[in-house]
Amino acid sequence: MSDIILKASNISKQYRLGLVSSGTLSHDLTRWWHKIRGKDDPFLKVGEANDRSTTSKSDYVWALKDINFEVKRGEVLGIIGKNGAGKSTLLKILSRVTSPSTGEIKTKGSIASLLEVGTGFHPEMTGRENIYLNGAILGMTKKEIWGKEQEIIEFSGCQRFIDTPVKRYSSGMRVRLAFAVAAHLEPEILVIDEVLAVGDAEFQKKAIGKMQDIAKGDGRTVLFVSHNMAAVKSLCTRVMVLKNGRSVFEGSVDDGIENYLKEENSRSLTYENTTSSSNTSFIKSVKVLTSEKGGIHEYNKGLKVEIELFSDGSLYQPALSYQILNRDNIPLIHELILNSEQEFAKSKGVYKLVSEIKNIKLYQGDYKLNVYFADNFTKININKLTEVCSFKIINTSKRPYYWGAGTAVYKEDDTIWNVLKLNDIDD
Incomplete structure (x- = not known):
């Protein structure tokens, strides 16, 4: 158990379709009454699976439902599935961007996330200033960030524009710099969504090599979401397949890729x-x-x-x-x-x-x-x-x-x- 760095237990996430609030005063009162009595939200017991190909018959949908998994230190877990399967929702919960409707997540150490292009960047600040901002968010001191600054800039390939406001960067440049910051500031857990697809072929190869070094050389943990099966196969040590918000497979990389692709292709x-x-x-x-x-x-x-x-x-x-x-x-x-x-x-x-x-x-x-x-x-x-x-x-x-x-x-x-x-x- 001491080698487990991340554990997710019964993670579920429910959303209401159409409206953000409950929509009616009676629903709000019902939720409030259950809450003060220490009972579960009654609307979490209803809802449909997250199948985007069908017409909804309910006001609620489960983006995730009863997800359970563990990740060991130094593992690279690939999370794959079709669009809408719940991959990004799960990463947002793991990164504490949003909270689960039910369940809990236990982690040991810091988490750095790349969920969207330029996550956490302030557009009016320069690339150099954003390096220090992201480092502070990850809990690093200014001295620690300063020691990694040149290495981050060189890896990103944005030397010429590092003192230019990030709002003038292309999406590819923002991804380069964001990944360089996340990869070099030494978080215990690195969470990567499909953002690397924005980068060019040279940078994708460099980024995958860096993630391999992080996992194998430094013994840190990577959670990797991608639709590129070749990247998943070359990088990951284990795979979890999501379908309609549920985990349908967890195991070896080859078997996971086969499970993911067989339904569509067979x-x-x-x-x-x-x-x-x-x-x-x-x-x-x-x-x-x-x-x-x-x-x-x-x-x-x-x-x-x-x-x-x-x-x-x-x-x-x-x-x-x-x-x-x-x-x-x-x-x-x-x-x-x-x-x-x-x-x-x-x-x-x-x-x-x-x-x-x-x-x-x-x-x-x-x-x-x-x-x-x-x-x-x-x-x-x-x-x-x-x-x-x-x-x-x-x-x-x-x-x-x-x-x-x-x-x-x-x-x-x-x-x-x-x-x-x-x-x-x-x-």
């Missing part, structure tokens, strides 16, 4: 085409086989695409192709197979074609497919499926990226196509 990895008539040729289904479970694919590993199609036997030169598109719907890879290369779809029946890319190197992010079935002789497009089979590419290797999203594509060797006729169909 349903879309196979596309069944139900719109075409059985009397004409068409694509029956498309399936992507990724290197990891839940539609997650590791950078530089093999990727398979399985396509089943029905042919009525009337095609002159069958051709099948697919494109891999990035999140902006820009095609990055185009693979094609012709009947003249491997015979398929010339006679009536169902065919399965498997395309295997041995090593695929795409920038980490979200991808999907366009699939085309055509007659290369008549140039007639028989069937086209757009934006199907979404999957995600991550990179957990230590090799850095030097290019932007969607700007570099590389695959080793030629793509291998295998054709299998599943059944013959007699006229």
Whole structure:
């Protein structure tokens, strides 16, 4: 127990929708009557889960509900979940920006938080003055801050503007300086929300390296919220997954990421085409086989695409192709197979074609497919499926990226196509 630096017990946070107050005098009187008798707020016993995709039937919503966890000294806990899952609310409670409706938090030592861009900065003060202001908020003496001042300024990369009022800084510059202050003033617990996404690639790499040094070298604790699964995987030692205000998983990083991503991706990895008539040729289904479970694919590993199609036997030169598109719907890879290369779809029946890319190197992010079935002789497009089979590419290797999203594509060797006729169909 002596190694536990933070413990959260039954943390819940309830908000009233629409209005800040109770809204009615009767509600206020009821709350007051329960309070003077030492009883719980009666309105904390009602309310819906925080599911933003549904229409509310209650005036109250649980942003968080019954969250319990412990963090040991030197651990890096990743907190992941979709937008609206309750991640930022939990960090605000841990940072004492707001109080929980129920439950308690016990900590040992000081907490430094980066919840929003430039948290705690005064816009009229210079960057240098804000370093001392933030240090004082964290309970440090002027002498202690002075000893770290130059190191903070150099790490932030804002030397030229350090004596300029912060209101003239860009959002990226404010994040750089805010993180530098929080990371160098030696809090026992460092709480980081998704603010690092504002910084450029160079600073994100530097910031993640600094957090690793804080946790491993200095033995301090980091709570890290991010939608960047590669950063979570490379930095965190444990993961907690939030969904609709509740903790649905707590454990290893790999299992946590799989738990978070499987629901969104597993349903879309196979596309069944139900719109075409059985009397004409068409694509029956498309399936992507990724290197990891839940539609997650590791950078530089093999990727398979399985396509089943029905042919009525009337095609002159069958051709099948697919494109891999990035999140902006820009095609990055185009693979094609012709009947003249491997015979398929010339006679009536169902065919399965498997395309295997041995090593695929795409920038980490979200991808999907366009699939085309055509007659290369008549140039007639028989069937086209757009934006199907979404999957995600991550990179957990230590090799850095030097290019932007969607700007570099590389695959080793030629793509291998295998054709299998599943059944013959007699006229």
